[in-house]
Amino acid sequence: MDIPALQQCQRWRLDISYDGTAFSGWAAQPNRRTVQAELEAWIRQVLRLESPPTLVCAGRTDAGVHARGQVAHLDLPHQVVTDDGSGLVRRLGRVLPPDVVVRSVTRAPDHFDARFAAIWRRYCYRLMDGGTGVDPLMRYHVARVKETVDLAAMNAGGDTLLGLRDFGAFCRRREGATTVRTLLELSGRRVASGPLAGTIEISVRADAFCHSMVRSLVGALVAVGSGRRSLEWLRGITEAAARHPTVEVMPAHGLTLEEVRYPPDVGLQDRVVQARSVRVAHG
């Protein structure tokens, strides 16, 4: 059904960074400042389009969540952009507010889809634990936890959650949507040097995420790492696979979407068919 559009249009890939502090998340909503609406309005203006284009992103971040590796796609009639996309990057750089940057615009390969072609998304949750306050220069994207976190205990918890399972205990359930996901990485490390020295960075990587899943996973790990909860508690709620009231959702501002990975160009079409069948048909 979208074949005619594909024939008339060029699909573009956009790589985007933003500070989520002053945005009500990615997805456009009436009367809210959102990353999607901000970008669509400025792209319309600099390209002199009759109506705003539609951006499709890899990870629909919540209000207050940041991105350093967001990817989106956009279909434009062939005559609108005739260079390699760098002109649009420059023009957007002159008009966009300082909390959102389009780092690159490139011609997307055949079958590219920012949402459905992604193999995995990687988020990083940053927190400072114990008595020390958060570095004032990093306070917009590092959360504070008053207890001291034992990284070994936390990572033992993370290990038990890896693999294909129902993450219903960690998601806000949506009617008819699956909460089965493949968790590929869930581990924390303490930054040794540089301006973030002492900060705990928890890397969370999965094929895809449900709503509030990263912040709930981190909340559960922090509970285990600080000794408030046991590994048995974590295993128990995970097996129950129903939204669990004792799982704390961590604050949005500690979370950043860092990277989205796509297959080599020849694998794009298969990946899109596979992801659509899992998440759209079943969801």
Add this chain to the structure above:
Amino acid sequence: MDIPALQQCQRWRLDISYDGTAFSGWAAQPNRRTVQAELEAWIRQVLRLESPPTLVCAGRTDAGVHARGQVAHLDLPHQVVTDDGSGLVRRLGRVLPPDVVVRSVTRAPDHFDARFAAIWRRYCYRLMDGGTGVDPLMRYHVARVKETVDLAAMNAGGDTLLGLRDFGAFCRRREGATTVRTLLELSGRRVASGPLAGTIEISVRADAFCHSMVRSLVGALVAVGSGRRSLEWLRGITEAAARHPTVEVMPAHGLTLEEVRYPPDVGLQDRVVQARSVRVAHG
């Protein structure tokens, strides 16, 4: 003359971080929000002092300049703080605004003086060069330079400035004050990975700095690194040692005071005598 005060008082060392964005610098000024006045007012309040105490710092940062390693001292009557200082850290943590953090308060050794006992101060200037915009999450403490900077050319320039010399070309001269300093380090590197990947960090270390000296040195190096100026130009203005109109002062927000080094406790007294003689008697 300050011997009676020393006998009645305990000197405390404070380690302080701040986001300089919303401060008119360190030094207290009438009707301005400054780090010194903010801290003195809150210390007075939590310790219930009759009048604000006086903080003496290692580096009087300008408006908009940040600190991650500021050190200050404070003299308090013995009965005011009776623990190891950690109680004051906790109490300040509850009341201070989020843009300033007192990381530690410790009893200062004999002869400690945050200003005069320091051996060196290290600043870091962070900038993103070329077409890419600054990472929105780092925009408060990373400056932007539109040209691409050649690090090798820049560092060749830095090498020629090391050692003991008159930095008058890079300073706002104050009546009667010396501009002779010992520059110990002036070199840039590009951050390879992590959230600051791609950023140029220029490390600037000296026994002490004159007013606007770091930002002028970095401005001169960027001019050389971008090819706008030659090494010969840099050598020429340095030898002239008079404030040079072609030296650009870089924006304040890229600059952070990272570290202040003191001698071992037994060397404090000698260092204070030496630094006072150089900078007070001659200045």
